[in-house]
Amino acid sequence: MEDFEIAVNPKGHLTKRESFDxxxxxxxxxxxxxxxxxxxxxxxxxxxxxxxxxxxxxxxxxxxxxxxxxxxxxxxxxxxxxxxxxxxxxxxxxxxxxxxxxxxxxxxxxxxxxxxxxxxxxxxxxxxxxxxxxxxxxxxxxxxMYPELSAILDNEREKEKRLWMDHIQKIGSVGPSQVHILDTATGEMDVGPSTVLIDSSVVDKLKFIREGHFVESDAAPALKLVGDVSGVLEADRVIYAESAYPYTATHVQAECGINNYELQAFDWKYKIKGNVKYHTIVSTGRTSKINKYSKATIDLIRNEVRKNPDIVAKIKKAYSRSRKKG
The missing domain is CATH 3.30.950.30 (Schlafen, AAA domain)
Structure with a gap:
């Protein structure tokens, strides 16, 4: 989006008017x-x-x-x-x-x-x-209003149709046995019995070329990428795309019916922060960062509460004792 520029007339009034954007x-x-x-x-x-x-x-x-x-x-x-x-x-x-x-x-x-x-x-x-x-x-x-809503729905259906046609054409050109599924939320791609982990920068762009093939050696299987991204990502280095963490702490609290202190207690009990399955830190500016959570965090808390309705009070009590002990 282009930068906004202020332009005024001889009276000092803004020349631009409010519009759709x-x-x-x-x-x-x-x-x-x-x-x-x-x-x-x-x-x-x-x-x-x-x-x-x-x-x-x-x-x-x-x-x-x-x-x-x-x-x-x-x-x-x-x-x-x-x-x-x-x-x-x-x-x-x-x-x-x-x-x-x-x-x-x-x-x-x-x-x-x-x-x-x-x-x-x-x-x-x-x-x-x-x-x-x-x-x-x-x-x-x-x-x-109806005309704009109808246009949006028609456009979404057309986008989905084009995506399916592209997928089908690509599958037909290489053969079903050569096609593998990439989960863009977790960055995982299933290849037979193995799982390849794709770097988040590649997942977010979704523009890469596979070159060479998988090799079996003492080390883990590796996938070489060329184009504007080049390198090898080993299976023990898990990097998730930012899209895998759509929830803020406030949203997790709202979805699970807990407060901020209770979320801290769950974090302490289940070591949520620092676990890529549940949590990451996202930069929102030059110096500002926020905690973001995956849906797995919400599922974890809901499942624990479902199994034991008293779990929140118990975890809070244990967390409080832990904090007092330093």
């Missing part, structure tokens, strides 16, 4: 305002992507800049919590800021969703309605 806000706030911002971002993701620019006066549209540092201190986990709690899937967004004539402005940008539509799954006052699909129209975000 552009929204202006005079200031940035927390609380229910976060739900409003997320609704706009989701609406843009359901269209072709877009951005919200903070620091633009409402009437007239004058670039006045932000008057405090609330936007600069925005923690991505707060937005992530709203997105994952209230909507059916995550969105790809970024947080940026820029200066113009000594004034500071903020931007929330979002890319077009790869899979549409993103659906609201939980209500929030008059801002969000369960089951609603929000869509960015010219100058406003509102619930989607």
């Amino acid at each position: 552009l929204e202006f806000k005079q200031s940035f706030h927390y609380g229910d305002s976060l739900h409003t911002y997320v609704r706009s971002l989701v609406g843009m993701a359901n269209n072709r992507g877009g951005r919200i620019v903070f620091g633009i006066q409402d009437h007239p549209r004058v670039p006045i800049g932000l008057t405090n540092d609330k936007f600069d201190k925005l923690d991505p986990t707060k937005l992530n919590a709203v997105i994952l709690e209230y909507f059916s899937s995550d969105i790809s967004y970024s947080i940026d800021s820029f200066d113009w004539k000594g004034k500071s402005f903020g931007i929330l940008s979002v890319k077009e969703a790869r899979v549409k539509p993103i659906i609201c799954r939980k209500g929030q006052g008059k801002i969000l309605r369960p089951g609603a699909i929000y869509y960015r129209y010219r100058g406003e975000t509102k619930e989607i």
